[in-house]
Amino acid sequence: MIWNWQQADWPKLTFDAAAIEPLEKQFLLRSGEFIGAYRHIRPDERDMLRIELISDEALKTSEIEGEMLNRDSLQSSLRNQFGLGIDDQHIPPRERGIAELMVDLYQGFANPLSDEALFAWHRMVMAGERRIETIGAYRAHSDPMQVISGSIGRPKIHFEAPPSKQIPTEMERFIAWFNRTASDGDAPLSPLIRSGMAHIYFESIHPFEDGNGRIGRALSEKALAQSLGQPSLISLAFTIERNRKRYYDMLEASNKGTEITDWLVYFAQTVLEAQQTTMRRVNFYIAKAHFYGRLGGQLNGRQSKAIARMFREGINGFKGGLSAENYISITKASRATATRDLHELVEIGGLTRTGERRYTRYHLNIDADSEEVGSR
Structure with missing residues (x-):
């Protein structure tokens, strides 16, 4: 050769x-x-x-x-x-x-x-x-x-x-x-x-x-x-x-x-x-700044902790989205409190929701030039 x-x-x-x-x-x-x-x-x-x-x-x-x-x-x-x-x-x-x-x-x-x-x-x-x-x-x-x-x-x-x-x-x-x-x-x-x-x-x-x-x-x-x-x-x-x-x-x-x-x-x-x-x-980091500028003052301590954890996952986010069980594990909240917190996050535009019942998943509602951001 x-x-x-x-x-x-x-x-x-x-x-x-x-x-x-x-x-x-x-x-x-x-x-x-x-x-x-x-x-x-x-x-x-x-x-x-x-x-x-x-x-x-x-x-x-x-x-x-x-x-x-x-x-x-x-x-x-x-x-x-x-x-x-x-x-x-x-x-x-x-x-x-x-x-x-x-x-x-x-x-x-x-x-x-x-x-x-x-x-x-x-x-x-x-x-x-x-x-x-x-x-x-x-x-x-x-x-x-x-x-x-x-x-x-x-x-x-x-x-x-x-x-x-x-x-x-x-x-x-x-x-x-x-x-x-x-x-x-x-x-x-x-x-x-x-x-x-x-x-x-x-x-x-x-x-x-x-x-x-x-x-x-x-x-x-x-x-x-x-x-x-x-x-x-x-x-x-x-x-x-x-x-x-x-x-x-x-x-x-x-x-x-x-x-x-x-x-x-x-x-x-x-x-x-x-x-x-x-x-x-x-773009993800820019979207993160916009997210907190828009909603930072509306989040309670548990919600802030969960959102920060989701952002730490980076572009890919939680695989398949954040579940109620994930939220409970992160915040140590009761199931009733977790349900209420997640509902509020959707209401104020912090999260989007997909699926029903035990298949319900939550995703960061952020504006970034990537379909991957917070959507997996």
């Missing part, structure tokens, strides 16, 4: 720019819409949304690689690092490390790329790791760097990266390309093309013993943020994880040659989907 890095024209990656152009226009339009909508959120709510978006990205980029993290510990670490309060709970190394990566990406997106920056990211991603030899440096082992599936007797090689001895040279060229193609570089590329190319180019080199996927996705988000002049906050890993097989299939299909139009179209469409997901969440 001949891999892309073994081609005569490597690392020159070719593509049909016309196929990406309409997607680039959509990306820039939606980016403007996001920036405008984000500014309408109260500063305290904006901090909460930022923590939620970044923690979801950290969780999902780890989950793509089969690593399950603790959300509460991760969010505590993010709040600490953003100066939003000191949480004294013990935070495990993995959660602390990926949080450090996401904060560094958020705050330092404009910084040029360097070996040292990548090594620092690798130490963050590998925090608490004991299985690999080299952390905070490029791989140096003599064994082939292969992505393999199947049984020991019948392995399937999905990809083989350049040998370790070539990595310093490959990464010197990659870093130079990344910095040169930034919006203020000598050869700027459009946002989606640069972000997609950065990912497939980096993954093809696979410079570290482990953590390449997480760092590669961070590089894609860095490229997008540099093009916008601010952190993108898009749900890229969140979107990729929802169809992880498609992601790996496209990576595999794109590592055998240097023509990458199909990969760039796939990646651009994924970014646009990620933007939509983020916008739904921004």
Whole structure:
């Protein structure tokens, strides 16, 4: 098998720019819409949304690689690092490390790329790791760097990266390309093309013993943020994880040659989907503010507690809607009181009601540009 890095024209990656152009226009339009909508959120709510978006990205980029993290510990670490309060709970190394990566990406997106920056990211991603030899440096082992599936007797090689001895040279060229193609570089590329190319180019080199996927996705988000002049906050890993097989299939299909139009179209469409997901969440927060502005003074303590719990469920809300039993569990109210409270919430327009008798369910009555908001 001949891999892309073994081609005569490597690392020159070719593509049909016309196929990406309409997607680039959509990306820039939606980016403007996001920036405008984000500014309408109260500063305290904006901090909460930022923590939620970044923690979801950290969780999902780890989950793509089969690593399950603790959300509460991760969010505590993010709040600490953003100066939003000191949480004294013990935070495990993995959660602390990926949080450090996401904060560094958020705050330092404009910084040029360097070996040292990548090594620092690798130490963050590998925090608490004991299985690999080299952390905070490029791989140096003599064994082939292969992505393999199947049984020991019948392995399937999905990809083989350049040998370790070539990595310093490959990464010197990659870093130079990344910095040169930034919006203020000598050869700027459009946002989606640069972000997609950065990912497939980096993954093809696979410079570290482990953590390449997480760092590669961070590089894609860095490229997008540099093009916008601010952190993108898009749900890229969140979107990729929802169809992880498609992601790996496209990576595999794109590592055998240097023509990458199909990969760039796939990646651009994924970014646009990620933007939509983020916008739904921004709209949800705006709708939440409108909800409390409209009804906040009319809610009793039990109702306020239940409504706050429903909002904490986020866009998806309670699966199937809030039941009377849910309300009783949240508020510790009697069934008669719960029935009266829920009836009042419907009367004042706080909740909508569906179903009858034991199938009765309640949903947040909010105005947001998403059918998903509070409706599941």
